Amino acid sequence: xxxxxxxxxxxxxxxxxxxxxxxxxxxxxxxxxxxxxxxxxxxxxxxxxxxxxxxxxxxxxxxxxxxxxxxxxxxxxxxxxxxxxxxxxxxxxxxxxxxxxxxxxxxxxxxxxxxxx
Numbered sequence: 001x002x003x004x005x006x007x008x009x010x011x012x013x014x015x016x017x018x019x020x021x022x023x024x025x026x027x028x029x030x031x032x033x034x035x036x037x038x039x040x041x042x043x044x045x046x047x048x049x050x051x052x053x054x055x056x057x058x059x060x061x062x063x064x065x066x067x068x069x070x071x072x073x074x075x076x077x078x079x080x081x082x083x084x085x086x087x088x089x090x091x092x093x094x095x096x097x098x099x100x101x102x103x104x105x106x107x108x109x110x111x112x113x114x115x116x117x
Contacts, residue, residue, distance in 0.1 A: 018086035
């Protein structure tokens, strides 16, 4: 779905968090270089359009955030597309331990669904 958006680059990260009782999904995506200097309203419109497509095709509510050019880490090997903060917070709450930095988890369907043409 990201590739269908003419202004969005194929660089994205999914952040899963659990601030309350339910998981939340944030999609961080970059603008294409030629649109990197677009006004904030245009970037917000591209984010809302992607958010709508994700909800209508996959059925998942998300928050889409457009980030600065090159803000998403590039990988030489397998890309780290999903940052799972929810699992770390749950473990910390259960054990009463201090929060640890988020670990990366690979989801088999979600990242590929977002890149479908």
